[in-house]
Amino acid sequence: MTVDWLDLSTAPHLPTLYTQAARKRKITGSTLPTKGFRCWIDIDTPSLTAFRGVCGIAPSPLLPPTYPHVLAFGLQMQLLTDKDFPFPLLGLIHLTNRLQILRPMGSVTRLRVGVFVHNLQKHPKGATFDVVTRVDDQLGPLWEAHSTLLCKGVQLPGDVPESTALIVPPLTELTRWYAPADIGRQYAKVSGDYNPIHLSAVSAKLFGMPRAIAHGLWLKARALAALSAHLPADNVEISVAFKKPVRLPSEVILLSSDAGSSGDFQLNGQGELVHLIGQWRPIG
Structure with missing residues (x-):
């Protein structure tokens, strides 16, 4: 799909986004926006060390496989609380997560993180969609992830796709x-x-x-x-x-x-x- 990228100069402010999330409780549509948000983000060593501690990850020159999700969280919140996103953030259910490590994630201090949504599908309980997160360093694509989320109560036409x-x-x-x-x-x-x-x-x-x-x-x-x-x-x-x-x-x-x-x-x-x-x- 073609993504209409909006480049941010700084990472989003989470407290503001949580306020927006708390206010939106209704489904407002059944199509996903084509916009995506991206931003260059510096890796903060103390924050990374704290993440390793909570997750039981030993010190290493490589970033932990799931750490880019932490870097992307503010952008994901920005996208999922945007006025064009049709579903309330609170109540979404995380069904699957698939990540790809394209190159060794070592010796990186600054990354460009981008997020968008696509792949809206009918589900027996509502609808699913994917939050796609892409991470680049100065050399190009480094890491990518697809998180499939369920929003209950969404009405879509057609049949439920077969699952594997x-x-x-x-x-x-x-x-x-x-x-x-x-x-x-x-x-x-x-x-x-x-x-x-x-x-x-x-x-x-x-x-x-x-x-x-x-x-x-x-x-x-x-x-x-x-x-x-x-x-x-x-x-x-x-x-x-x-x-x-x-x-x-x-x-x-x-x-x-x-x-x-x-x-x-x-x-x-x-x-x-x-x-x-x-x-x-x-x-x-």
Whole structure:
């Protein structure tokens, strides 16, 4: 698709965007805007270090695979609260996330981050769309991600497209960890994502959740930290599908295949509860 890019001189101001998000509660249309927002963003070393700490990521000259999402969060908020975007931000459900590392993400201090939306699709519960995030350095494209979100209640014509589920082969336990009750607040501080469903039981109950749930991208970041010795540094696509939410506090169990250019992983709770399934594959 052709994106009508709007270049910003500075990253968006998050408190203002949260106010805009809180005010918009209704669906106002059924078509996505063609505009996108992009901006050059400097990498702040203390912020990156704090992100590594919350996500259990060891020090490295390479940026963590999911860190560009943090750099892009303000731009994503700007786009999803824009007057031309038809759906309310609060209540959107993150279904899948697919990222591509095109080149090793090392020795970078400044990146151009761009975001846009496309691929509106009918869904049994409403409609889905993709938030696309592209990251360039001075040499060109470096990283790209597609996050599929669901907005309930949207009415679109036509049939629901057939879905293809990730097929997970037999896996073995790699590690397990405890997600504390305050991990949503910890991750919010390093990511800027203060969605109420992640912050506390009280705020989550306002949106129909019995307890706070962990951020999906924290789960992915934490899992990829544990898988770091398994994953290629570049030319890799890492996809996850979010299943049952992780209610806080909880213990989670990471299962994985062996290291290699391709592999699969899964994050489980107690019993048969599956929180996340994922895979990594070479690009192309």
